[in-house]
Amino acid sequence: MSNGLPSVPVSLPQARTAARPFSLTYANRLRVAGFLFVLPALLHFALFKFYPMAQALLLSFFRYDLTSSPEFTGLGNYRALYENPLFHQALGVSAKYTLGVAIPEWFLALGLALLLNRAMPGRGLIRLAYFLPIAMSQIVVALVWKFLYHPHGLVNGLLATVGIGRINWLSEEATALPALIAIGVWRGVPLFAVVYLAGLQAIPRDYYEAASMDGAGPWQRFRWITLPLLRPTMLFVMVMSLLMAMKVFTNPLVMTEGGPNGSTRVLPYFIYETGFAFFRMGEAAAASSILFGLALLFTLVQFRLLRRGLA
Amino acid sequence: MNAKTRSRVLGWVVTLLTVAGAAFVLLPYFWMVSSSFKTQDAIFRLPLEWMPREPRWQNYPSALGRFPFGVYFFNSTVMALAVMAGNLFFGSLAAYGLAKFRFPLRELCFRAMLSTLMLPLEILLVPTFLVVRQLGLLDSYGGLIVPLAVDAFGIFLMRQYITDLPDSLIEAARLDGCTEFGIYWRIVLPNCRPALAALAVLSFRENWDQFLWPLVIISKEALKTFPLGLAQFEGFHSASYHEMMAAAAVGMIPMILLFLLFQRAFVRGLTLTGLKE
Numbered sequence: 001m002s003n004g005l006p007s008v009p010v011s012l013p014q015a016r017t018a019a020r021p022f023s024l025t026y027a028n029r030l031r032v033a034g035f036l037f038v039l040p041a042l043l044h045f046a047l048f049k050f051y052p053m054a055q056a057l058l059l060s061f062f063r064y065d066l067t068s069s070p071e072f073t074g075l076g077n078y079r080a081l082y083e084n085p086l087f088h089q090a091l092g093v094s095a096k097y098t099l100g101v102a103i104p105e106w107f108l109a110l111g112l113a114l115l116l117n118r119a120m121p122g123r124g125l126i127r128l129a130y131f132l133p134i135a136m137s138q139i140v141v142a143l144v145w146k147f148l149y150h151p152h153g154l155v156n157g158l159l160a161t162v163g164i165g166r167i168n169w170l171s172e173e174a175t176a177l178p179a180l181i182a183i184g185v186w187r188g189v190p191l192f193a194v195v196y197l198a199g200l201q202a203i204p205r206d207y208y209e210a211a212s213m214d215g216a217g218p219w220q221r222f223r224w225i226t227l228p229l230l231r232p233t234m235l236f237v238m239v240m241s242l243l244m245a246m247k248v249f250t251n252p253l254v255m256t257e258g259g260p261n262g263s264t265r266v267l268p269y270f271i272y273e274t275g276f277a278f279f280r281m282g283e284a285a286a287a288s289s290i291l292f293g294l295a296l297l298f299t300l301v302q303f304r305l306l307r308r309g310l311a
Numbered sequence: 312m313n314a315k316t317r318s319r320v321l322g323w324v325v326t327l328l329t330v331a332g333a334a335f336v337l338l339p340y341f342w343m344v345s346s347s348f349k350t351q352d353a354i355f356r357l358p359l360e361w362m363p364r365e366p367r368w369q370n371y372p373s374a375l376g377r378f379p380f381g382v383y384f385f386n387s388t389v390m391a392l393a394v395m396a397g398n399l400f401f402g403s404l405a406a407y408g409l410a411k412f413r414f415p416l417r418e419l420c421f422r423a424m425l426s427t428l429m430l431p432l433e434i435l436l437v438p439t440f441l442v443v444r445q446l447g448l449l450d451s452y453g454g455l456i457v458p459l460a461v462d463a464f465g466i467f468l469m470r471q472y473i474t475d476l477p478d479s480l481i482e483a484a485r486l487d488g489c490t491e492f493g494i495y496w497r498i499v500l501p502n503c504r505p506a507l508a509a510l511a512v513l514s515f516r517e518n519w520d521q522f523l524w525p526l527v528i529i530s531k532e533a534l535k536t537f538p539l540g541l542a543q544f545e546g547f548h549s550a551s552y553h554e555m556m557a558a559a560a561v562g563m564i565p566m567i568l569l570f571l572l573f574q575r576a577f578v579r580g581l582t583l584t585g586l587k588e
Binding site: 031032033034036037038041042044045047048049050051052053055059072102109112115116118120121126128129130131132133135136137138139140141143144145146147148150152153154157158160163186190194198216226243247249250251254262267271272275276281284285288291292295297 | 312322325326328329330332333334336337338339340342344346354355357358359377392402403405407408409411413414415417423424427428429430433434435436438439440441442457458460461463466472495500512516519520522523527532538541543544545552555556559562563566569570574577
């Protein structure tokens with residue numbers, strides 16, 4: 001039995017008669033104990049996750065500026081968002097950013113994990129070099145890259161050596177979002193490579209040896225052993241990479257303030273601005289609800305797709 | 312060239328590429344540290360100066376003197392440690408209940424908790440702010456710490472580990488008359504040290520780094536965190552990149568120390584969650 005309990009036959013007559021009034025049977029006492037262990041976390045989630053979620057949904061039907069009392073507006077906030085070109089722009093920017101970061105991450109992280117899984121001299125040190133940036137603060141990353149993307153910064157300095165002229169990375173509409181996407185990928189690939197690496201190391205060596213003896217080449221071994229056995233890891237990486245990219249906030253705030261012309265105003269930044277700069281809390285809550293709906297949709301679709309793939 | 316030497320050469324080429332990739336990943340940090348020792352004119356000079364001509368150590372005291380960075384550093388550390396303690400205690404507590412007990416709606420509880428992974432602060436920003444305001448915790452350590460003190464990720468990670476602990480361990484303690492909480496405290500916790508270490512490192516890292524949440528609820532100077540201080544530096548002295556890089560480099564130190572000291576726990580934490588479904 002995998003679960004921690006001895007199976008106690010609760011319904012036996014003597015178990016019932018043995019119980020004194022106001023005392024619990026052994027099995028019930030364990031049930032209560034188990035529930036009590038979980039209770040503090042449940043209460044915390046109720047107060048800081050489920051209640052706020054309900055609150056956000058509710059608030060999205062009100063007009064509220066933090067000072068005067070909330071005023072019911074029905075679908076007014078949703079209509080306002082629907083008619084707000086900035087919201088449409090933010091949706092588009094978020095979609096581009098999320099896919100632009102997540103999809104390259106899936107492939108590059110797997111590639112990097114395969115590279116780091118090979119035997120090579122100094123492997124520990126090389127892995128350390130790749131993994132060290134995972135520990136860096138978001139805010140440090142934002143400041144450093146703002147400096148690198150400076151018109152006279154390192155990126156343009158390096159490009160100048162190959163004869164490419166100066167680009168104002170963060171102040172041109174065409175380059176600001178791609179510049180932020182590049183940072184996201186640069187930061188995410190090592191992180192997800194660690195996860196893939198663990199998945200790769202969990203695959204038993206003898207599978208590969210047996211396949212080699214049957215005459216399978218490197219590609220066939222990858223296709224028929226590595227890929228299928230990495231499926232659970234892939235599901236994890238896909239979901240986490242999308243969720244992480246969806247909630248990006250620090251870089252657009254510190255590096256571009258959503259600009260130029262809103263070209264980097266992702267949805268979380270739009271929500272922050274609407275709520276805490278313009279004090280339209282109801283509208284911000286409506287936008288939050290939509291962002292949550294999207295996150296939920298992404299996750300469910302991926303679970304469906306990958307479950308089917310497993311079967 | 313026979314097949315053996317060819318595959319040898321190919322192996323070396325791939326290794327070199329891997330090393331080059333690592334250099335590329337680390338380059339921004341190298342440039343940050345190098346620039347933090349340069350003069351203001353030297354940081355944008357062409358051709359690029361990879362190493363400062365003569366290191367200007369005074370960039371550091373001068374950058375750190377512009378704001379009370381000592382206070383910010385302290386606040387970030389307090390916040391990260393307190394949130395970490397909450398995550399370790401409540402996370403392992405809930406995980407033990409979910410992994411080793413049976414009670415009605417247990418699966419539902421677990422799923423409901425897991426679903427909060429999709430409700431980060433970025434999404435619940437406005438309502439969480441309102442709840443914390445109702446509790447009177449704006450501009451306080453409590454406001455920084457309490458909403459983050461329990462986290463679904465920690466519960467998930469600990470549950471993976473506790474599920475694999477042998478049941479006999481727990482049953483033996485129960486037969487010896489140990490209380491249920493005693494079993495958790497004296498038997499379960501000591502036996503999941505590796506998972507606790509992994510969670511501690513990941514949690515400290517993430518919370519030392521919190522930016523959006525303190526930005527929204529903290530306005531008092533005495534309660535600002537280090538990331539807020541860095542962002543503020545950028546806002547006020549955006550031209551002094553050499554000093555900004557010095558301040559950023561200082562902000563990196565706790566993370567690097569943590570990573571170098573606990574590299575194994577760190578990587579294990581990332582893998583514990585990814586390995587199994």
